[in-house]
Each structure stands twice: as structure tokens, then as C-alpha cells.
Amino acid sequence: DIQLTQSPSFLSASVGDRVTITCRASQGPSNYLAWYQQKPGKAPKLLIYAAFTLESGVPSRFSGSGSGTEFTLTINSLQPEDFATYYCQQLNSYPLTFGGGTKVEIK
Amino acid sequence: QVHLVQSGAEVKKPGASVKVSCKASGYTFTSDAMHWVRQAPGQRLEWMGWINAANGNTKYSQKFQGRVTITWDTSANAAYMELSSLRSEDTAIYYCAKDRGPTGFSPWGQGTLITVSS
Numbered sequence: 001d002i003q004l005t006q007s008p009s010f011l012s013a014s015v016g017d018r019v020t021i022t023c024r025a026s027q028g029p030s031n032y033l034a035w036y037q038q039k040p041g042k043a044p045k046l047l048i049y050a051a052f053t054l055e056s057g058v059p060s061r062f063s064g065s066g067s068g069t070e071f072t073l074t075i076n077s078l079q080p081e082d083f084a085t086y087y088c089q090q091l092n093s094y095p096l097t098f099g100g101g102t103k104v105e106i107k
Numbered sequence: 108q109v110h111l112v113q114s115g116a117e118v119k120k121p122g123a124s125v126k127v128s129c130k131a132s133g134y135t136f137t138s139d140a141m142h143w144v145r146q147a148p149g150q151r152l153e154w155m156g157w158i159n160a161a162n163g164n165t166k167y168s169q170k171f172q173g174r175v176t177i178t179w180d181t182s183a184n185a186a187y188m189e190l191s192s193l194r195s196e197d198t199a200i201y202y203c204a205k206d207r208g209p210t211g212f213s214p215w216g217q218g219t220l221i222t223v224s225s
Contacts (some may be wrong), residue, residue: 025198043202043215044152050210063147064204087152091209096142098152 002027002090006099012107021102023088028069032092035064035073038101039084047086048073051067078104111203111216118222125189127219129203136184137161140206143177143188146218147199157206158186181214193223 003026013019023033031051036044046055048064051071061076075082083106088099114128124181129141142157155168176189186203201219206214209211 028223032209036211043204043218044212045206045215046213049207053210055211055213089152089211095168095170096154098154100151 001095002029002093002097004088004090004097004099006086006088007104008102009100010103012105013078014107015078015080016051017078019038019078019082019104021073021088021104022085023066023068023071023073023099025071025090027093029092031065031067031080032090033064034089034091035062035069036087036089037082037084037086044087075104109205109214111205111214113201113203116220116222118224119193121223121225123193123223124189125193125221126187126189127201127203127221128185128187129216130183130185131205132184134205137181141177141179141186141205142168142206143175144204144212144214144215145199146202150199155188155201155225159187160186169188184211190221193221195223197221198223203212 005024007022033051035048038044039048047058054062063074066072084105085101087101110132112130119125137160140157140159143155145153156177157170158165174191179186203216
């Protein structure tokens with residue numbers, strides 16, 4: 001199984017900050033790596049797929065990068081609606097797996 | 108607009124089974140697979156399995172093999188996930204999510220809370 005480790009698991013940031021979340025894989029998922037945003041009481045929402053492709057309708061302040069076994073999600077100029085938990089997911093091999101999540105809270 | 112609507116919350120006793128439904132609209136149901144993912148309190152998202160809505164073929168996570176059954180009804184545009192031999196650790200929110208191949212899961216259903224308690 002491909003294990004995904006996210007860091008940090010929690011971060012405190014202010015509106016306008018630039019935030020970076022890292023997802024490390026135990027084996028390379030090729031670029032079949034997606035990022036999701038989940039708000040309390042809601043289902044996850046797809047933000048980025050194929051490591052760096054922005055999902056339609058997602059603000060351009062979100063971006064993805066990386067390759068091999070290390071991937072990042074960056075949020076430029078954090079907005080109030082961005083405070084949420086973020087998960088990475090690998091879609092390269094079964095079982096499909098998710099990272100442990102990164103909770104972004106208001107400082 | 109693609110929309111997935113799941114059945115409501117349930118409380119089950121240990122050892123029982125539960126079946127959650129996921130009704131799809133806004134697209135051709137048989138054109139895409141459907142996944143099931145669960146999220147226990149404070150835990151990460153956990154993939155359980157999926158069904159190919161074109162032919163009913165399924166693939167399950169080994170963790171749930173033997174306890175989970177995913178089915179579908181093309182006439183109802185619905186997928187179902189049944190989990191048997193429930194235990195307290197199965198208390199979680201269960202989601203269905205539409206497959207987009209290697210480009211992720213989207214959209215997701217609203218989630219169904221299953222509580223296992225004696």
C-alpha cells in the first residue's frame with residue numbers, strides 16, 4: 001500500500017498568508033495525486049488533480065506542485081473561506097489512500 | 108449539474124448490517140464508477156471500494172473484503188454499500204463519490220453517519 005504522510009498536521013495562519021502543505025508518499029504515485037478541501041460537517045471537495053491541475057471553479061490562489069514522492073499544496077493569500085482541513089490522495093494503485101490531513105486554522 | 112444524494116443516518120447494534128444508498132443525477136449513471144469512502148471520528152479518509160456502474164464489477168479494499176458489498180441499480184441511478192458484522196469501530200460517516208479515473212473523486216455525496224452502539 002502507498003502510505004501518504006502530510007505535514008504539518010495542523011497550522012495556524014492569518015488572512016493574507018501564504019501556506020504550504022506537504023504530502024510525502026512511501027512510493028511514487030506517478031502524478032496521480034489529488035488534493036481535497038474539507039470543511040466541518042461537509043464532504044471533501046476536489047481542488048487539484050494530477051498533482052498540479054486546478055479543478056474547474058477553484059480559485060487560482062490554490063496551486064499544486066511536486067513529483068516523485070513529494071508533493072505540495074500552496075495557498076497564496078489565505079482567505080477566510082480557506083480555513084479547513086486539506087487531504088492528499090493517491091490514485092496510482094489500490095488500495096487508494098489518503099493523507100492524514102492538515103487542519104488550517106485562523107491565527 | 109452532477110449531484111449525489113445519500114440515505115439518512117442510522118444507528119445499528121454490533122453484529123448487525125447496514126446498507127447505505129447513493130442516488131445520482133445530472134449525468135449518465137453507467138458512464139462512471141462510484142467509490143465509497145468512510146471517515147471515522149478524528150480519522151483520515153479511508154477508501155472502501157468501488158463499482159463499475161457499466162457492468163457491476165467491483166473492487167474492494169482488502170481491509171473490508173468479506174464484510175462490504177457494493178451494488179448498483181441502473182434503473183434507479185443508485186449505488187449501494189452494505190457493511191456487515193458491524194462493530195463500534197465502524198462508527199463513521201460514509202461517503203459515495205463519483206469516479207473520474209486518475210483525476211480524483213468528484214462530486215461527493217453529503218455523507219451518511221452510521222453509529223454502531225449497543
